[in-house]
Amino acid sequence: MKRIFLAAATIFLSASMAFAQEQQPASHPKVLPMFGQVAKTDAQQKADEKFLTSCDKSFESRTEASNFFMDRGWEYLNEGQVDTAVYRFNLAWLLNPDNYNTYWAFGLVENSRGNSKEAIGMLERALEYQPNNSLLLSDMGSAYLQQYLSDKKKKNLKQATTFLDRSLKADQNNAFAMSSLSQVYFHNKKYAEAWDYLHRGRDLNIMSLDYNFLSDLMTRMPDPKGIFRIETEAAEAAN
Template identity: 85%
Template structure:
């Protein structure tokens, strides 16, 4: 479910980023990654100790407990309850700071809050544990792509391309990496290559298709395969 959620969120991110980058009320530490990375009060530390002791009694190991709270977090994330999800991810992180999935999840949460720079930082933490994870690499590549769309800095587009290439080397059938590479080629004005990657990604997984991007691409170059057409285009004559 994680991959489906992030792929769908990518479509909405462009419209939400400008809003998210405006001054927003600061979230309480419990719904910020790693509890906001701020010092805890004595009462909060005692509450953590009580929670850990309870988990030690209920689970065979803290690794198992951490994975349990990760699953609960993804359930809330896929329902769009990002704050509640992050709190569960925080509990998973508290139980096992070496659970790379917590950093990956924090990255997804920050990505969907529009905090792309923070998302990249969290994805990078996860990447230290899983340097050849294709889906993680494609998520980081997607984040750099969105960063480029926001700031138009070529270095971010180049970084996105490099990470997405690494993703496909790790898994040649990663449809989401292909979909994002289609956008990289689009921004480099290589529309034929963009169509190629878009079709390859779609053939592997229809969920990788971003219809907003599809419209932008059709406006620059007709689909070479004729599968997609703008509404204003006349249908091909019958034989």
């Protein structure tokens, strides 16, 4: 096991050094989901084969290797190193195209980059493997919500509602689904319902609270519970 771990670390370090040395521009296939979905050159294909062969010698299976690189990708993503994270996700995908987590990760990255249409496409692939995954469904709902904010088409808001409802059906305690539903109700001008879902999500997980959205909601309707107040109102109350 130690030998396998050391070998895996060597592969990981080699990949990291190669990535750093090349200093990929943002448009380079290595930092785009599924390597940009473009045809590879002969040299690139040979490099892929060499990488896969090395992994075959170091891991018990490509599934295990794929999961290893997914974990490293999440670590980089949590550190804010998005491009490096995407490269790791690409390696995980190369090792196992049936690893639904790769498509999930690609979807989250694309949504964070403002590419909601691309995000929806990636999340659809993930849902083919995990159709009842509550968190995945809520991320799809969030992607449709972002798409609505971009094009203001009601059909996207309806799609967001559909996926968020499915998410809560799969897990009634999904705080992030509730947070996104709060925003859906807000855009439908149903502010009382928006507050209800915001509070329910916050009570379950404070991390689900979007403070920018909270500010917008407070300008349309005061918090019925009186927990959140606009600064000027809070100052007047203090005096």
